[in-house]
Amino acid sequence: MLVVEGLTCRFGAKAAVDGASFEIAPGGFVGVIGRSGAGKSTLLRTINRLATPTEGRILFDGVDVTALRGKELRQWRARAAMIFQQFNLVGRLDVLTNVLMGRLAAMPAWRSLTQAWLEEDKALAMSALEQFDMASLAAQRTDQLSGGQQQRVAIARALVQQPDLILADEPIASLDPRNTKIVMDALLRINKHFGITVICNLHSLDLARSYCDRLIGMAAGRVVFDGAPSALTEHVARELYDLEASEVMGGVPLPVPEAVPALGTAAAA
Ligand SMILES: Nc1ncnc2c1ncn2[C@@H]1O[C@H](COP(=O)(O)OP(=O)(O)OP(=O)(O)O)[C@@H](O)[C@H]1O
Ligand SMILES: [Mg+2]
Numbered sequence: 001m002l003v004v005e006g007l008t009c010r011f012g013a014k015a016a017v018d019g020a021s022f023e024i025a026p027g028g029f030v031g032v033i034g035r036s037g038a039g040k041s042t043l044l045r046t047i048n049r050l051a052t053p054t055e056g057r058i059l060f061d062g063v064d065v066t067a068l069r070g071k072e073l074r075q076w077r078a079r080a081a082m083i084f085q086q087f088n089l090v091g092r093l094d095v096l097t098n099v100l101m102g103r104l105a106a107m108p109a110w111r112s113l114t115q116a117w118l119e120e121d122k123a124l125a126m127s128a129l130e131q132f133d134m135a136s137l138a139a140q141r142t143d144q145l146s147g148g149q150q151q152r153v154a155i156a157r158a159l160v161q162q163p164d165l166i167l168a169d170e171p172i173a174s175l176d177p178r179n180t181k182i183v184m185d186a187l188l189r190i191n192k193h194f195g196i197t198v199i200c201n202l203h204s205l206d207l208a209r210s211y212c213d214r215l216i217g218m219a220a221g222r223v224v225f226d227g228a229p230s231a232l233t234e235h236v237a238r239e240l241y242d243l244e245a246s247e248v249m250g251g252v253p254l255p256v257p258e259a260v261p262a263l264g265t266a267a268a269a
Helices: 040-048 070-079 095-106 109-114 119-131 147-160 177-194 205-211 234-241
Strands: 002-011 014-024 029-033 055-060 080-084 165-169 197-201 214-219 222-227
Touching: 002 040, 014 040, 014 055, 014 214, 029 040, 029 177, 029 205, 040 080, 040 165, 040 197, 070 080, 070 095, 080 147, 095 119, 095 147, 119 147, 119 177, 147 177, 165 177, 177 197, 177 205, 214 234, 222 234
Parallel strands: 014 222, 029 197, 029 214, 080 165, 165 197
Antiparallel strands: 002 014, 002 055, 214 222
Protein backbone atom coordinates (compact mmCIF):
# COMPACT_ATOMS: atom_id res chain seq x y z
CA MET A 1 0.00 0.00 0.00
CA LEU A 2 1.32 3.41 -1.02
CA VAL A 3 0.28 6.24 1.28
CA VAL A 4 0.95 9.85 0.33
CA GLU A 5 0.31 12.27 3.20
CA GLY A 6 0.26 16.04 2.76
CA LEU A 7 3.00 15.84 0.16
CA THR A 8 4.41 19.20 -0.91
CA CYS A 9 7.34 19.83 -3.24
CA ARG A 10 8.42 23.44 -3.67
CA PHE A 11 10.83 24.97 -6.13
CA GLY A 12 11.57 28.34 -4.55
CA ALA A 13 8.23 29.99 -3.81
CA LYS A 14 6.35 27.71 -6.22
CA ALA A 15 4.64 24.60 -4.87
CA ALA A 16 4.78 22.15 -7.79
CA VAL A 17 2.94 19.65 -5.60
CA ASP A 18 0.83 21.17 -2.87
CA GLY A 19 -0.45 19.06 0.02
CA ALA A 20 -1.28 15.93 -1.99
CA SER A 21 -2.83 13.06 -0.01
CA PHE A 22 -4.07 9.71 -1.28
CA GLU A 23 -3.64 5.98 -0.82
CA ILE A 24 -3.09 3.44 -3.57
CA ALA A 25 -3.78 -0.21 -2.85
CA PRO A 26 -1.69 -2.89 -4.60
CA GLY A 27 -2.70 -3.77 -8.13
CA GLY A 28 -4.31 -0.52 -9.21
CA PHE A 29 -3.88 1.21 -12.57
CA VAL A 30 -4.03 4.86 -11.62
CA GLY A 31 -3.96 7.71 -14.11
CA VAL A 32 -2.69 11.14 -13.07
CA ILE A 33 -4.27 13.80 -15.22
CA GLY A 34 -4.21 17.57 -15.46
CA ARG A 35 -2.98 20.38 -17.63
CA SER A 36 0.66 21.21 -18.30
CA GLY A 37 2.39 22.44 -15.15
CA ALA A 38 -0.21 20.89 -12.82
CA GLY A 39 2.50 18.94 -10.98
CA LYS A 40 2.05 15.44 -12.44
CA SER A 41 5.74 14.79 -13.16
CA THR A 42 6.83 16.28 -9.87
CA LEU A 43 4.38 14.02 -8.03
CA LEU A 44 5.85 10.88 -9.65
CA ARG A 45 9.43 12.10 -9.23
CA THR A 46 8.79 12.81 -5.56
CA ILE A 47 7.37 9.32 -5.01
CA ASN A 48 10.49 7.84 -6.62
CA ARG A 49 12.60 10.37 -4.65
CA LEU A 50 14.12 11.86 -7.81
CA ALA A 51 12.70 15.06 -6.30
CA THR A 52 12.85 15.74 -2.57
CA PRO A 53 9.60 16.54 -0.79
CA THR A 54 9.51 19.80 1.15
CA GLU A 55 6.72 18.63 3.45
CA GLY A 56 4.65 15.53 4.01
CA ARG A 57 5.39 11.84 3.90
CA ILE A 58 5.34 8.89 1.53
CA LEU A 59 4.86 5.48 3.11
CA PHE A 60 5.12 2.17 1.34
CA ASP A 61 3.95 -0.89 3.26
CA GLY A 62 4.44 1.15 6.42
CA VAL A 63 8.04 2.20 5.59
CA ASP A 64 8.67 5.95 5.50
CA VAL A 65 10.15 6.33 2.03
CA THR A 66 10.78 10.04 2.61
CA ALA A 67 13.40 9.18 5.26
CA LEU A 68 15.43 6.65 3.22
CA ARG A 69 19.11 7.30 2.52
CA GLY A 70 22.01 5.55 0.78
CA LYS A 71 21.53 1.90 -0.11
CA GLU A 72 17.94 1.80 1.10
CA LEU A 73 17.08 4.79 -1.06
CA ARG A 74 18.67 3.09 -4.10
CA GLN A 75 16.63 -0.02 -3.37
CA TRP A 76 13.44 2.05 -3.15
CA ARG A 77 14.16 3.65 -6.50
CA ALA A 78 14.40 0.17 -8.02
CA ARG A 79 11.13 -0.88 -6.37
CA ALA A 80 9.39 2.21 -7.75
CA ALA A 81 10.51 1.91 -11.38
CA MET A 82 10.18 5.04 -13.54
CA ILE A 83 9.28 5.08 -17.22
CA PHE A 84 9.90 8.34 -19.07
CA GLN A 85 8.54 9.98 -22.20
CA GLN A 86 12.03 9.91 -23.76
CA PHE A 87 12.71 6.25 -22.81
CA ASN A 88 16.10 6.99 -21.10
CA LEU A 89 17.87 4.06 -22.73
CA VAL A 90 21.52 3.83 -23.79
CA GLY A 91 21.16 4.02 -27.57
CA ARG A 92 24.58 2.63 -28.50
CA LEU A 93 24.04 -0.53 -26.42
CA ASP A 94 22.00 -3.52 -27.49
CA VAL A 95 18.46 -4.14 -26.32
CA LEU A 96 19.32 -7.00 -23.94
CA THR A 97 22.01 -4.95 -22.16
CA ASN A 98 19.56 -2.09 -21.70
CA VAL A 99 17.07 -4.47 -20.08
CA LEU A 100 19.82 -5.96 -17.92
CA MET A 101 20.51 -2.47 -16.54
CA GLY A 102 17.32 -3.01 -14.58
CA ARG A 103 19.16 -5.72 -12.60
CA LEU A 104 21.98 -3.37 -11.48
CA ALA A 105 20.30 -2.34 -8.24
CA ALA A 106 20.02 -5.99 -7.22
CA MET A 107 23.72 -6.73 -7.92
CA PRO A 108 26.66 -6.31 -5.57
CA ALA A 109 28.79 -3.31 -6.63
CA TRP A 110 31.82 -5.45 -7.55
CA ARG A 111 29.76 -7.47 -10.02
CA SER A 112 28.31 -4.38 -11.69
CA LEU A 113 31.90 -3.17 -12.22
CA THR A 114 32.93 -6.39 -13.94
CA GLN A 115 29.87 -6.16 -16.22
CA ALA A 116 29.57 -9.93 -16.11
CA TRP A 117 25.86 -10.54 -16.17
CA LEU A 118 24.53 -13.63 -14.45
CA GLU A 119 22.93 -16.24 -16.70
CA GLU A 120 19.79 -16.09 -14.57
CA ASP A 121 19.59 -12.33 -15.07
CA LYS A 122 19.98 -12.79 -18.83
CA ALA A 123 17.16 -15.34 -18.78
CA LEU A 124 14.99 -12.94 -16.80
CA ALA A 125 15.73 -10.12 -19.26
CA MET A 126 14.93 -12.35 -22.26
CA SER A 127 11.66 -13.44 -20.70
CA ALA A 128 10.75 -9.80 -20.04
CA LEU A 129 11.42 -8.99 -23.70
CA GLU A 130 9.27 -11.96 -24.73
CA GLN A 131 6.37 -10.51 -22.74
CA PHE A 132 6.30 -7.59 -25.15
CA ASP A 133 7.18 -9.42 -28.40
CA MET A 134 10.68 -7.96 -28.37
CA ALA A 135 12.88 -11.06 -27.87
CA SER A 136 13.87 -11.22 -31.55
CA LEU A 137 15.40 -7.73 -31.24
CA ALA A 138 17.58 -8.54 -28.18
CA ALA A 139 20.88 -8.13 -30.06
CA GLN A 140 19.91 -4.94 -31.95
CA ARG A 141 21.40 -1.56 -31.13
CA THR A 142 18.70 0.25 -29.20
CA ASP A 143 18.94 3.48 -31.20
CA GLN A 144 17.91 1.57 -34.33
CA LEU A 145 14.47 0.80 -32.90
CA SER A 146 11.25 2.74 -33.35
CA GLY A 147 9.92 4.83 -30.48
CA GLY A 148 7.30 2.23 -29.59
CA GLN A 149 9.91 -0.53 -29.55
CA GLN A 150 12.24 1.59 -27.41
CA GLN A 151 9.48 2.23 -24.90
CA ARG A 152 8.81 -1.52 -24.71
CA VAL A 153 12.52 -2.02 -23.94
CA ALA A 154 12.18 0.54 -21.16
CA ILE A 155 9.12 -1.30 -19.83
CA ALA A 156 11.01 -4.63 -19.94
CA ARG A 157 13.88 -2.97 -18.05
CA ALA A 158 11.41 -1.75 -15.42
CA LEU A 159 9.91 -5.24 -15.16
CA VAL A 160 13.26 -6.95 -14.42
CA GLN A 161 13.68 -4.55 -11.50
CA GLN A 162 10.84 -6.65 -10.03
CA PRO A 163 9.22 -3.43 -8.84
CA ASP A 164 6.24 -2.94 -6.56
CA LEU A 165 5.24 0.15 -8.50
CA ILE A 166 5.67 1.42 -12.03
CA LEU A 167 5.68 5.22 -12.29
CA ALA A 168 5.17 6.15 -15.94
CA ASP A 169 5.54 9.84 -16.83
CA GLU A 170 3.68 10.41 -20.11
CA PRO A 171 5.06 7.18 -21.57
CA ILE A 172 3.27 7.64 -24.89
CA ALA A 173 3.73 11.39 -25.40
CA SER A 174 6.15 10.97 -28.30
CA LEU A 175 4.43 8.01 -30.00
CA ASP A 176 1.98 7.65 -32.87
CA PRO A 177 -1.50 6.17 -32.24
CA ARG A 178 -0.51 2.60 -33.11
CA ASN A 179 2.52 2.61 -30.81
CA THR A 180 0.50 4.41 -28.16
CA LYS A 181 -1.84 1.42 -28.02
CA ILE A 182 1.03 -1.10 -28.01
CA VAL A 183 2.77 0.68 -25.12
CA MET A 184 -0.41 1.26 -23.09
CA ASP A 185 -1.29 -2.43 -23.60
CA ALA A 186 2.21 -3.37 -22.35
CA LEU A 187 1.60 -1.33 -19.19
CA LEU A 188 -1.82 -2.91 -18.79
CA ARG A 189 -0.20 -6.34 -19.09
CA ILE A 190 2.33 -5.46 -16.38
CA ASN A 191 -0.59 -4.40 -14.20
CA LYS A 192 -3.01 -7.26 -14.83
CA HIS A 193 -0.65 -10.19 -15.45
CA PHE A 194 2.05 -9.35 -12.89
CA GLY A 195 -0.18 -7.48 -10.44
CA ILE A 196 2.20 -4.52 -10.32
CA THR A 197 0.64 -1.19 -9.40
CA VAL A 198 0.92 1.32 -12.24
CA ILE A 199 0.71 5.08 -11.77
CA CYS A 200 0.70 6.77 -15.14
CA ASN A 201 0.70 10.47 -16.06
CA LEU A 202 -1.38 11.06 -19.15
CA HIS A 203 -2.36 14.13 -21.12
CA SER A 204 -5.19 12.43 -22.95
CA LEU A 205 -8.38 11.99 -20.95
CA ASP A 206 -9.67 9.45 -23.46
CA LEU A 207 -6.67 7.20 -22.85
CA ALA A 208 -6.84 7.73 -19.09
CA ARG A 209 -10.50 6.76 -19.08
CA SER A 210 -10.01 3.64 -21.18
CA TYR A 211 -6.97 2.19 -19.36
CA CYS A 212 -7.17 3.37 -15.74
CA ASP A 213 -9.39 2.09 -12.96
CA ARG A 214 -8.88 5.28 -10.99
CA LEU A 215 -7.96 8.85 -11.88
CA ILE A 216 -6.18 11.44 -9.77
CA GLY A 217 -6.73 14.91 -11.19
CA MET A 218 -4.27 17.67 -10.39
CA ALA A 219 -4.52 21.43 -10.82
CA ALA A 220 -1.86 23.89 -9.61
CA GLY A 221 -0.17 21.18 -7.54
CA ARG A 222 -3.34 20.12 -5.72
CA VAL A 223 -5.34 16.94 -6.01
CA VAL A 224 -8.75 18.17 -7.20
CA PHE A 225 -10.24 14.84 -8.26
CA ASP A 226 -9.74 11.28 -7.04
CA GLY A 227 -12.12 8.62 -8.16
CA ALA A 228 -13.34 6.24 -10.81
CA PRO A 229 -13.15 7.43 -14.43
CA SER A 230 -16.94 7.28 -14.65
CA ALA A 231 -17.17 9.89 -11.88
CA LEU A 232 -15.20 12.44 -13.89
CA THR A 233 -17.88 14.84 -14.98
CA GLU A 234 -17.54 17.48 -17.64
CA HIS A 235 -17.58 20.06 -14.86
CA VAL A 236 -14.52 18.47 -13.17
CA ALA A 237 -12.75 18.04 -16.50
CA ARG A 238 -13.26 21.76 -17.18
CA GLU A 239 -11.84 22.60 -13.78
CA LEU A 240 -8.84 20.36 -14.47
CA TYR A 241 -8.05 21.67 -17.89
CA ASP A 242 -9.41 25.18 -17.70
CA LEU A 243 -10.92 24.90 -21.16
CA GLU A 244 -13.89 23.42 -22.87
CA ALA A 245 -13.98 19.83 -21.66
CA SER A 246 -15.08 18.65 -25.08
CA GLU A 247 -11.66 19.70 -26.45
CA VAL A 248 -9.74 17.33 -24.17
CA MET A 249 -12.42 14.68 -24.42
CA GLY A 250 -11.80 14.51 -28.15
CA GLY A 251 -15.42 15.39 -28.82
CA VAL A 252 -16.66 12.16 -27.24
CA PRO A 253 -19.72 12.82 -25.09
CA LEU A 254 -19.31 11.94 -21.43
CA PRO A 255 -21.34 9.16 -19.89
CA VAL A 256 -23.81 10.02 -17.20
CA PRO A 257 -21.98 9.15 -13.96
CA GLU A 258 -23.27 5.98 -12.32
CA ALA A 259 -23.15 5.17 -8.65
CA VAL A 260 -19.46 5.46 -7.94
CA PRO A 261 -17.55 4.18 -4.91
CA ALA A 262 -16.33 6.77 -2.44
CA LEU A 263 -13.23 8.63 -3.52
CA GLY A 264 -10.06 6.58 -3.38
CA THR A 265 -11.75 3.21 -2.97
CA ALA A 266 -11.75 2.30 -6.65
CA ALA A 267 -8.23 0.83 -6.62
CA ALA A 268 -8.82 -0.97 -3.34
CA ALA A 269 -11.89 -2.78 -4.63
N1 LIG B 1 13.21 21.39 -11.22
C1 LIG B 1 12.33 22.40 -11.21
N2 LIG B 1 12.70 23.63 -10.87
C2 LIG B 1 11.82 24.66 -10.84
N3 LIG B 1 10.51 24.54 -11.13
C3 LIG B 1 10.06 23.33 -11.47
C4 LIG B 1 10.93 22.19 -11.54
N4 LIG B 1 10.21 21.10 -11.88
C5 LIG B 1 8.94 21.54 -12.06
N5 LIG B 1 8.85 22.87 -11.81
C6 LIG B 1 7.62 23.67 -11.88
O1 LIG B 1 6.62 23.01 -11.14
C7 LIG B 1 5.36 23.06 -11.81
C8 LIG B 1 4.86 21.64 -12.04
O2 LIG B 1 5.70 21.04 -13.02
P1 LIG B 1 5.51 19.53 -13.51
O3 LIG B 1 6.61 19.26 -14.49
O4 LIG B 1 5.41 18.64 -12.33
O5 LIG B 1 4.10 19.61 -14.23
P2 LIG B 1 3.38 18.56 -15.20
O6 LIG B 1 1.98 18.42 -14.73
O7 LIG B 1 4.20 17.32 -15.27
O8 LIG B 1 3.39 19.30 -16.59
P3 LIG B 1 3.49 18.70 -18.10
O9 LIG B 1 2.13 18.17 -18.40
O10 LIG B 1 3.85 19.87 -18.93
O11 LIG B 1 4.55 17.64 -18.09
C9 LIG B 1 5.59 23.85 -13.08
O12 LIG B 1 5.22 25.19 -12.85
C10 LIG B 1 7.08 23.75 -13.29
O13 LIG B 1 7.57 24.88 -13.97
MG1 LIG C 1 5.17 16.34 -16.83
